[in-house]
C-alpha cells in the first residue's frame with residue numbers, strides 16, 4: 001500500500017513515470033475510463049478547497065470510480081461530536097479504497113496513514129506540505145521548459161506558511177543546477193528546516209526582499225497568497241509584492257508565471273492575458289496529474 005504524504009518520498013524517476021503516464025492518459029482518455037472501476041475514493045476536507053477537491057473528484061469520475069465526500073469535515077462530520085481524526089479514518093477506510101485528506105495540522109496525513117488500511121493521499125496538511133500540488137506544478141514546468149534541470153525559479157509571497165512552496169522546493173531539489181530565489185517579507189521567509197533541506201541537496205537558495213533583488217533571467221515565477229488563515233500579525237494580509245504588466249516587463253519572454261490559486265491581489269487581473277501566465281493551465285493540469293496518480297495507486 002502506498003500513501004502519498006510528503007515530497008520526501010519521490011525520486012526523479014517517479015516524476016518521469018508519472019508525467020509519461022499522465023501524457024498518455026491525456027492523449028487517450030477513453031482507454032483509461034475504467035481504470036478505477038469498482039473503486040470508491042473518499043475525500044475528507046477539514047479546510048476549504050476548490051481545485052484540489054474538485055480535481056481529485058473529477059479525476060476519480062473520469063477513471064470510472066465513485067466518490068464519497070465530506071467537503072466541510074470540520075463542521076459536517078463527527079469531529080463536531082469530538083471524534084478524533086484517527087477514529088474517523090478507521091471508519092472511512094472501511095467504506096473506501098483510498099482517502100484524500102486535507103487538514104489544518106501539519107502531521108495529520110502522517111497520523112491518518114498510521115491507522116489507515118487504505119492509501120492516504122495528503123491534499124494539504126496545514127502549513128506543512130501539499131505534495132500533489134507540487135507534482136502538478138513540476139509537470140506544468142516540465143511541459144513548458146522541457147526539462148527540470150538547470151532552472152532558475154523565483155518563488156514569492158508566503159514562503160513561511162505556504163505548503164505549496166514547501167513541497168515544490170523539495171521536488172526541485174531532486175534536479176541538477178537549480179537556483180531558487182525566495183522573495184518575501186522577512187516574517188514570511190522560508191523556514192530554516194526547508195533551507196537546510198535544500199542546502200543538503202545542493203540546491204542554491206537566495207533570499208530576496210524586493211523585486212530588484214531578482215535576476216531578470218528567471219525561467220519560472222511562482223507567486224502565492226498570504227495564508228491569512230494561519231497565525232499572522234496584523235497588516236500581513238496587505239500584499240507586498242504585486243505582479244502587474246509593468247513587473248512582468250522585467251522577465252524574459254520564455255518565463256512562465258505560476259500560482260497555485262486562489263489568488264488575492266498579488267497578481268493583477270491585467271496579467272491574465274499575458275501568454276506567460278500559466279495558472280489556469282496549471283490548475284487544469286492538476287486533474288490530469290491526479291488521474292495519473294490514482295491510476296498508479298491501484299496498479
Ligand code: NCD
Pocket residue numbers: 051052124130133163164224225260261262
Ligand atoms: C493552495 C493550498 O490549499 O495550499 N491551494 C491549492 O490547493 N491550489 C494554496 C492556497 O490556499 O493559497
